Amino acid sequence: MKSHTVILGAGATIVAIPKGDKNGKSSSVMNGLLKKLNLGELLSSVELQIKSENLDDIYSELYKREECSEIVKELGNRLYSYFVSLELPDEPIIYDFLILSLTKKYVRCSTITQSLP
Secondary structure: OOOOOOOOOOOHHHHHOOOOOOOOOOOOOOEOHHHHOOOHHHHOOOOOOOOOOEHHHHHHHHHHOHHHHHHHHHHHHHHHHHHHHOOOOOOOOHHHHHHHHOOHHHHHHHHHOOOOO
């Protein structure tokens, strides 16, 4: 079987769980994620040069500034805690179907039933 590479962007979580995770916890795109997670106080002591609410932009600036290394570490810890707390729903998500579509088994199943998405 051929191997495949699937590259997901920052909105992958939104696409995977558009109605929230297994427990109803919703996610956010990179714009506004810091506000959604109430991480503003973490950045209150920093004067950002960038005028953006995009997490990627803010993190990139902080990462480049040596004096912000502790903030970067704490921000990483909090973001990790948030994303690790999300649970996939019990029903298949779009990425399950994507992976299935890349396998021979999926093709075999489609000859048995036409009710696959």
